[in-house]
Amino acid sequence: MFVVHENAGACDLRVLVPVLYYSRCPGDSFRGPFTQFSSAIRCLPVIARAFARVAGRRLADVKGVVKLLKVPSDDGSRVIAALPADLKSALDDGSFPSRLYAWVRRLLVERPGFLYDELWAATFLGLKLAGFGKVRGLFGAALYKGVFTLRNSERWWRAC
Numbered sequence: 001m002f003v004v005h006e007n008a009g010a011c012d013l014r015v016l017v018p019v020l021y022y023s024r025c026p027g028d029s030f031r032g033p034f035t036q037f038s039s040a041i042r043c044l045p046v047i048a049r050a051f052a053r054v055a056g057r058r059l060a061d062v063k064g065v066v067k068l069l070k071v072p073s074d075d076g077s078r079v080i081a082a083l084p085a086d087l088k089s090a091l092d093d094g095s096f097p098s099r100l101y102a103w104v105r106r107l108l109v110e111r112p113g114f115l116y117d118e119l120w121a122a123t124f125l126g127l128k129l130a131g132f133g134k135v136r137g138l139f140g141a142a143l144y145k146g147v148f149t150l151r152n153s154e155r156w157w158r159a160c
Contacts, residue, residue, distance in 0.1 A: 047101070054100060060091075061091070063076075065083065066080060069104070071114075075114060075157065075158075082114075087099055101148055105148070109148075109153070109155060115144050115157060117153070117154070117155055118132060139156055141160055143155075144156065
């Protein structure tokens, strides 16, 4: 399977290789190379577009990362502080998109902190999952819409 770079119109290995290595859906183990290709096929187009978007953008500073992630203003400085030093210093490195994806998955998606999944959001509000399902529409402004967003794995910013 080839992933087509949005801007180039042809196969771009800078996007293909990290997508095949890091393409996992939330909840999957994040250790080692990807081996469950068929179980994550639905995630590949979203991840590939996000890789292309990140690879096609030159970031002047870490505030560009905050914009890519669409961080609420209340959390901007905290997200910048949480970025690893090697990621902050490699904004123009060719490995930046895959390293950013790995960080987003490990820190933002896999564990609660900045972002909550449905269960954590419900618990935070003192609701059961069914109760949260009834009010989830009220929290549209808090829904994570940054790069590497997967529709079937919604997350909400805690700060909103």
